[in-house]
Amino acid sequence: MQRSLDDWLAYISAQHPSAIALGLDRVREVAGRMQLKPPKVAITVGGTNGKGSTCAFLERILLECGYKVGCYTSPHLIRYNERVRLQGEDVADAPLVESFERVEAARGSTQLTYFEYGTLAALWLFNERNVDCAILEVGLGGRLDAVNIIDADVAIVTSVDLDHQAFLGNTREAIGAEKAGIFRKGRPALFGDVGPPESLVKHAQAIGADLQILGRDFGFALQERQWEFRGRRSKKHALPVPALRGTWQLKNASCAIAALDEVADRLPVSLGEIKRGLTLVRLTGRLQVLPGQPAVVLDVAHNPHAARSLADGLLDMGFYPRTIAVFAMLADKDIGAVIDALKGRIDEWFVASVASDRAASATQLTEALAARGYAGVTRSFATVAQALDAARREAAPNDRICVFGSFYTVAEALEASR
Known part of the structure; x- marks a missing residue:
């Protein structure tokens, strides 16, 4: 008898003795057996806070352009299906069940955590649907998080502050070093807040990532009932205030626009599509x-x-x-x-x-x-x-x-x- 999605979620929860076991060896090994291909464009989003909002901005803007978009986030609120979205919709049970079956068939005796199963399942679905862009939210940290098996075309660290200290360290510098692990040599690496940890800056310099910092290389200016984005590659005027409440969302929206500027040769985006994306974006549980x-x-x-x-x-x-x-x-x-x-x-x-x-x-x-x-x-x-x-x-x-x-x-x- 075929397992239901609930059966699979119960099963994968029991397959590793630890709920969290950071490291890339296990997930890389199984990904290799699954013959997963890199997405056409991958944008990885990490950070202490603001990850979900930045992913939502990216997803909505790209959908307004008509691109085929996959978005993987965590945790979910009500149903696991919220974690994996295709074309702005939560993936149904049946495709998720099939994706878990593919992971299980490939893993052999390799133990995977709940998050590692989910990451591989999402990547397989994005492969199968041949998405134009995969938006991948880091689950915990960055350097050793399962999504980091993908070499991001653009990596975003939205913010760095104290959280998950048992896994990431007790200082902002230690946590910054972990989150900077999603950066790649020669590729754009965005930091979406002022005052980046020195550890993050040094890591970007050491590997030759193209580090861009909010307030120095890109940013925003709030005006009456609208705002302006200023980046290395473009300026965008008369932008509508985002549908997500909170002035800090302008930081997250700026990260999304700066990232899209960096892949504009493959995924061109118009000003009108950005404006529609900003007004149509939705995200549960953020003010x-x-x-x-x-x-x-x-x-x-x-x-x-x-x-x-x-x-x-x-x-x-x-x-x-x-x-x-x-x-x-x-x-x-x-x-x-x-x-x-x-x-x-x-x-x-x-x-x-x-x-x-x-x-x-x-x-x-x-x-x-x-x-x-x-x-x-x-x-x-x-x-x-x-x-x-x-x-x-x-x-x-x-x-x-x-x-x-x-x-x-x-x-x-x-x-x-x-």
Whole structure:
């Protein structure tokens, strides 16, 4: 009997003793047996935050041009299918099942992690559909991440900050060195923030990558109700404010446009197509506002860097009499620093635990908030759904509810809102 997609996902979860095992030897070996060909154009996107948004901008703009586009991202929110998209649509179960069968037939006795199975399956599908461009989001780090078996035509590191320290190191310099591992000799390497780590710059210089840094080699100028992109190869005027909320999205959009400039000889893009892409781009859980009252804002912010951006985004949204946080995080994240980043933006905290073995308990979150003086405005719930329901009942129509802390938190809120 043929396995269903759910059967396959359960199976591949059990095939490696570690959920995360960084390294390229295993995945390269199986890719060789599968005879995977490099994509016609590959754009790899890494970074602490901003990866998903940059991939979304690239994908939408290229789709507006009529190109055949494959996009591989992680993690998913509701269904695994979200990780692999062809022509802007989540791949259906049957093609994913076939791709996992191909990986399984080729791997022999080689153990693969869940992410390595998924990466090989996505690359096989992109091969089969002969995509014009494969957009590949790094899962963790860069140097030893499975997508790094592909030599990117353009590599983007959107930002570098503290996250996943157990795997990448405890300093921004150590993490920057890992993320710079996706750069290639003689090829464009973009850094999408100011102040790149010295380790990233030195690595790019050592291998002869064409490093371009936001604010030095490319960037943007915000104007009233529009903005301008300035890059090495082009200037683009009167661009519409992106559909993704948050002024930091101009950094991610600039990375996408700069990358497309670098492959314009193979994938030409017009100004009109860029403008349409910016206005039509969609991405769940990035300062996303659900319809109705009170306003419910969903954001996957799960580290201090992302939480600071969320705080800026909440401020930019204008005045709300009261903001209630529905807050749940993973225990291995910097909970205290995330709370600190939202200082002055949240009036009440409704905390819960997500359905994950890595979840912080509601008690842990309550204690972290109490240590910062928020005990009197904190309430505890068993689940995100219960916390969100209570917040909706308590909030006035003009108030705001902000759901954040992890991908799990947003996923559970979305499920509860259906």
